[in-house]
Amino acid sequence: MRIMNKSDLPSLKRSVDQGTEEQRKSVQTIIARVKHEGDEAVRAFTEQFDGVTLEDMKVTKEEFEQAYQSVDGEFVSILEEAAANIRSFHEKQKTSSWFDTNSDGTMLGQKITPIEAAGVYVPGGTAAYPSSVFMNVIPAQVAGVEKIAMVTPPGKDGRVPDGVLLAAHILGVDHVYKVGGAQAVAALAYGTETIPAVDKITGPGNVFVALAKREVFGDVDIDMIAGPSEIAVLADETAKAEEIAADLLSQAEHDARSSSVLVTTSPELAEDVKEAVLQQVEKLPRKEIAGKSVEDYGMIVLCRDHEEAVAAVNEIAPEHLEVMTAAPFDDLGKIKHAGAIFLGPYSSEPVGDYFAGPNHVLPTNGTARFSSPLNVDDFVKKSSIISYSEQALKTHADKIARFARLEGLEGHARAVEIRKERWT
Numbered sequence: 539m540r541i542m543n544k545s546d547l548p549s550l551k552r553s554v555d556q557g558t559e560e561q562r563k564s565v566q567t568i569i570a571r572v573k574h575e576g577d578e579a580v581r582a583f584t585e586q587f588d589g590v591t592l593e594d595m596k597v598t599k600e601e602f603e604q605a606y607q608s609v610d611g612e613f614v615s616i617l618e619e620a621a622a623n624i625r626s627f628h629e630k631q632k633t634s635s636w637f638d639t640n641s642d643g644t645m646l647g648q649k650i651t652p653i654e655a656a657g658v659y660v661p662g663g664t665a666a667y668p669s670s671v672f673m674n675v676i677p678a679q680v681a682g683v684e685k686i687a688m689v690t691p692p693g694k695d696g697r698v699p700d701g702v703l704l705a706a707h708i709l710g711v712d713h714v715y716k717v718g719g720a721q722a723v724a725a726l727a728y729g730t731e732t733i734p735a736v737d738k739i740t741g742p743g744n745v746f747v748a749l750a751k752r753e754v755f756g757d758v759d760i761d762m763i764a765g766p767s768e769i770a771v772l773a774d775e776t777a778k779a780e781e782i783a784a785d786l787l788s789q790a791e792h793d794a795r796s797s798s799v800l801v802t803t804s805p806e807l808a809e810d811v812k813e814a815v816l817q818q819v820e821k822l823p824r825k826e827i828a829g830k831s832v833e834d835y836g837m838i839v840l841c842r843d844h845e846e847a848v849a850a851v852n853e854i855a856p857e858h859l860e861v862m863t864a865a866p867f868d869d870l871g872k873i874k875h876a877g878a879i880f881l882g883p884y885s886s887e888p889v890g891d892y893f894a895g896p897n898h899v900l901p902t903n904g905t906a907r908f909s910s911p912l913n914v915d916d917f918v919k920k921s922s923i924i925s926y927s928e929q930a931l932k933t934h935a936d937k938i939a940r941f942a943r944l945e946g947l948e949g950h951a952r953a954v955e956i957r958k959e960r961w962t
């Protein structure tokens with residue numbers, strides 16, 4: 539872990555992986571073929587990239603049942619409790635339609651309508667997290683989305699990991715397709731004989747998934763292009779070095795490109811955390827990933843005073859921020875940019891990844907400056923409602939027509955003025 543000053547921060551800026559020219563071309567070809575050839579292309583690409591010949595693309599009832607049987611009842615109830623917490627948090631995010639009637643009889647409003655169909659991408663391999671199934675599906679369900687389809691690559695054995703199926707089963711999602719990569723994104727965007735077209739695609743994935751989401755954006759909506767996980771810890775001498783080190787490693791373990799940063803004014807704490815990270819990393823089963831990540835992206839920003847430390851956090855705009863200071867709630871008002879803020883020594887980041895309720899799909903790469911966690915609003919859209927009364931049009935028709943002529947739009951002016959015939 540490198541110790542550095544706040545002035546070194548700009549040199550750490552990372553950008554989202556844009557892929558190579560070759561990868562972009564390959565994704566464009568995959569999308570075009572799936573769009574025109576449907577299931578046949580999906581099967582061909584699954585054979586080529588996943589080494590699996592798909593018989594049934596859709597997960598069967600028996601496969602769900604098998605996944606359910608594979609785990610013990612206690613684990614099922616942990617998942618159910620986590621799902622209930624996540625649901626209850628997202629219920630609070632719901633907004634309602636509103637309608638206002640003015641004294642002249644005009645009614646203006648905003649009507650909220652859930653999107654009709656959402657598609658969730660669940661990555662394969664070691665990143666096939668059941669928790670991410672919850673975090674993508676629950677806000678959609680709370681928003682009122684009626685059709686939810688899930689895609690996820692098949693393992694070498696042609697199966698979807700039990701944990702992912704179990705999470706889908708707990709939420710009542712039974713449209714799960716064993717397809718991954720750009721072909722899955724294309725199938726969700728344009729529909730095939732088997733996979734239904736959706737209006738919005740959410741969920742993380744590798745570079746092929748990210749490039750495909752960028753390509754189809756516009757034809758459908760997408761959530762965001764998620765980068766590798768990040769954590770920043772703002773701590774003073776009251777914090778425990780071992781706990782900070784464990785939390786930094788919790789995100790370093792996700793990916794070789796994950797970023798873990800301690801921001802502090804205490805040189806003693808900096809040295810202790812550095813030491814603790816080196817000791818703890820040795821004991822992590824995913825040491826290969828964690829070890830690399832800590833060397834490459836684990837760092838400590840040593841600040842002159844608390845004000846500079848808060849400014850450093852705002853400059854980083856981390857996906858996750860832990861505040862482990864003497865008075866974390868006093869710092870909350872000063873934090874402007876962070877995807878999720880964990881306050882106090884008991885709010886370790888994994889509490890939020892799995893259980894507390896807030897969403898763990900969060901803005902990365904500094905995008906917390908302008909974007910928010912995945913939430914219920916991502917699955918609804920708003921229509922403006924305008925019902926002008928006769929009295930209102932009488933009062934304002936000339937102003938509107940004049941505004942239209944100022945823009946050179948005579949047709950607009952006349953559309954309003956023709957109604958004056960009703961009262962002349």
Ligand SMILES: NC(=O)c1ccc[n+]([C@@H]2O[C@H](COP(=O)([O-])OP(=O)(O)OC[C@H]3O[C@@H](n4cnc5c(N)ncnc54)[C@H](O)[C@@H]3O)[C@@H](O)[C@H]2O)c1
Pocket residue numbers: 564583584587588660661662663664665667670691692717718719720721742743744745746747764765766767792793898899
């Ligand atoms: N930010 C987050 O919250 C978060 C969470 C989980 C996972 N992730 C990311 O998801 C990714 C998971 O990656 P993964 O690869 O294990 O699973 P994945 O599901 O993202 O991708 C697997 C698919 O990629 C396609 N593919 C593989 N090689 C290809 C090639 N040469 N050309 C075209 N397509 C190809 C295959 O079709 C395969 O189905 C990681 O990058 C991880 O960091 C991020």
Ligand SMILES: N[C@H](CO)Cc1c[nH]c[nH+]1
Pocket residue numbers: 667669670767768792857891898899900
């Ligand atoms: N921390 C990850 C993204 O921020 C989410 C996750 C899933 N499982 C464990 N963690």
Ligand SMILES: [Zn+2]
Pocket residue numbers: 767788789792888891
């Ligand atoms: Zn995590």
